[in-house]
Amino acid sequence: MGAASAMREDDVLLPSFREHGAQLWRGVTPLELFLYWGGDERGSDFARPREDFPVCVPVGSHAPHAVGVALAFKLRNEKRTAVCIFGDGATSKGDVAEALNVAGVWRLPVIFVISNNGWAISMPRGRQSAAETLAQKAIAAGFAGEQVDGNDVAAVHGAVAGALARARDGGRPHLIEALTYRLCDHTTADDASRYRDDAEVSRRWPEEPVLRLCRFLTELGHWTKFLKLLDTAYPTNTAIEIILDNHSAHVSRETTSWLAAQPIGRFTFTFTPTRGSWLNLIEGFFSKLARSVLRHIRVSSKHQLEERLMAFIADVNREPVGHTWRYKIDNAT
Ligand SMILES: Cc1ncc(C[n+]2csc(CCOP(=O)(O)OP(=O)(O)O)c2C)c(N)n1
Ligand SMILES: [Mg+2]
Numbered sequence: 001m002g003a004a005s006a007m008r009e010d011d012v013l014l015p016s017f018r019e020h021g022a023q024l025w026r027g028v029t030p031l032e033l034f035l036y037w038g039g040d041e042r043g044s045d046f047a048r049p050r051e052d053f054p055v056c057v058p059v060g061s062h063a064p065h066a067v068g069v070a071l072a073f074k075l076r077n078e079k080r081t082a083v084c085i086f087g088d089g090a091t092s093k094g095d096v097a098e099a100l101n102v103a104g105v106w107r108l109p110v111i112f113v114i115s116n117n118g119w120a121i122s123m124p125r126g127r128q129s130a131a132e133t134l135a136q137k138a139i140a141a142g143f144a145g146e147q148v149d150g151n152d153v154a155a156v157h158g159a160v161a162g163a164l165a166r167a168r169d170g171g172r173p174h175l176i177e178a179l180t181y182r183l184c185d186h187t188t189a190d191d192a193s194r195y196r197d198d199a200e201v202s203r204r205w206p207e208e209p210v211l212r213l214c215r216f217l218t219e220l221g222h223w224t225k226f227l228k229l230l231d232t233a234y235p236t237n238t239a240i241e242i243i244l245d246n247h248s249a250h251v252s253r254e255t256t257s258w259l260a261a262q263p264i265g266r267f268t269f270t271f272t273p274t275r276g277s278w279l280n281l282i283e284g285f286f287s288k289l290a291r292s293v294l295r296h297i298r299v300s301s302k303h304q305l306e307e308r309l310m311a312f313i314a315d316v317n318r319e320p321v322g323h324t325w326r327y328k329i330d331n332a333t
Contacts, residue, residue: 001025002156002178003113006164007083012069014053014062014084018115022085026052031254059120060090063099063112070108074171081109081167083160089120091134103173104141111163112138112175115150117182122195138175150178151209154216183208 004013004022013019013026020033027048035043036055044054053069056062066084073080090096091114103110114134118125131137138145148159156178163174181204185192192201217223299305 002153003083003085003111003160003176005153006157006161008080008164009049011081011083011164012051012053013049014066014069014082015055016059016062016086016090016115017055017057018087019055019085023049023052023055028052060086060093060095062086063090063093063096064102066110066112067099067102067106067108070103070110070171070173071106073109074106079109079168081111081164083111083113083164085113085115087120088114088116088118088125088128088134089123090114091137092120092128097137100137100141100173100175104138104143107171108173109167109171110173111160111167112173113156113160114175114177115180116177117150117180119182119186119192119196121186121190122192124196133177135175135177138173141173141175143173143175145175145177147177147179150180151207151212153209153213180209181207 001021004019004025007013007026013022015023023033024030028046029048032043032046033055037043046052053062053065056065063084063086066082069082073082084099086096096112099110100112102108103112116125116134120128133145133147135145135147146159149155156176159176159178163176166172167174182192183201183204214223217226299308
């Protein structure tokens with residue numbers, strides 16, 4: 001949010017998969033995000049920030065794209081900038097190293113923001129890189145890097161705003177390492193208690209940025225001012241929960257009706273293969289296997305293990321994945 005709020009409307013954001021706040025600020029709608037995460041690529045065709053890039057799931061692969069965007073701005077003599085956000089883990093990728101290098105050598109108006117949350121799934125920052133800071137990776141590429149308190153939204157805003165002004169004014173790239181902490185599991189499929197200590201997580205909760213901002217605004221008296229403003233904008237006796245409930249009901253309604261309006265050919269827009277490939281079948285099989293059998297496996301003999309696996313295979317065969325696809329495809333075409 002700190003980075004997005006420092007950008008101009010005609011700048012271009014290249015997010016990773018964790019920048020929903022920034023995307024919403026830029027004008028991406030919740031409906032578009034839900035569509036995207038539901039596997040519908042039309043969710044990446046933003047109505048408002050037309051030129052912002054879609055969510056990028058392959059780690060760090062959008063960094064070279066950001067350099068391309070910045071090069072286009074430079075060639076067209078446009079005073080615009082590209083802002084590319086990625087995680088600490090991404091800084092070990094070749095894509096990021098190459099992007100930093102080219103941005104430096106061609107003096108491109110691009111800002112890289114590392115959201116250093118201390119973890120890349122189960123890989124802690126300390127084992128990710130021997131560099132003392134991630135910001136210093138900019139020095140090797142010939143431009144400046146800085147660290148900022150990533151849990152302080154105003155500090156991030158200030159750092160990005162300064163970098164954007166310098167980039168606009170002479171094509172100087174910049175790298176910002178925003179220091180934060182991943183308080184939750186990596187994704188809903190992760191269980192971080194398997195590789196990190198709960199005490200470590202508890203220690204970091206007081207720095208949670210939304211609470212911190214709320215405390216800061218309360219101290220300044222702005223928070224109550226904001227709540228009063230909300231009160232005047234909504235009918236009397238409207239509780240905030242009702243506003244939020246209405247909002248989420250609105251998004252669900254919009255999503256449902258949008259999907260219902262276009263059932264035919266809908267699967268041609270998703271990543272669902274038109275024919276079930278062996279690769280997908282094997283992937284589906286093993287992820288189910290990992291979730292249901294291997295994760296909590298407790299066997300005392302090789303024979304018992306074999307029995308468990310055979311029972312699982314029989315179970316999977318009762319509901320073959322290919323059948324589900326065929327059903328979807330037949331309905332779609
Ligand atoms: C090229 C690539 N390799 C592996 C993955 C699987 N993966 C998804 S997120 C992630 C870790 C990313 O860590 P970081 O860059 O620190 O971002 P964070 O999730 O912590 O925000 C990995 C390895 C992927 N999506 N893309
Ligand atoms: Mg990380």
